[in-house]
Amino acid sequence: MSWLLVALIPGLLMVATFGLQRLEAGLHRDTVSATDVAKFLAEAEPSDVDTLARDGMSRALDGLRQRRHVDHAMAGGSRPIYHDSGLPTHGFPEPRVNPEFRPTRHADRV
Secondary structure, three states: OHHHHHHHHHHHHHHHHHHHHHHHHHHHHOOOOHHHHHHHHHHOOHHHHHHHHHHOHHHHHHHHHHHHHHHHHHHHOOOEEEOOOOOEEEOOOOOOOOOOOOOOOOOOOO
């Protein structure tokens, strides 16, 4: 009976180690630096603080970055560009990448 204990304990320890490693990798991916928190608190509006309370820091930072990007794009805006024909045409900013879409790091094996 003791041989069963000797055989199973190392295997259980290895399984627990791999499980904790996966858990730690998931936690490390969602960490936020102190400078990000300081920037957020300096530039946050009440809606950003509500998002922080509801969804967490990473979602609130994403919303702040997205709003800042939209504000920056609107500041550039569509201004008239005059061509040789004499007719005004509007220039529009480059299309933005969808922030909800995150490309995969590895090929999806079928």
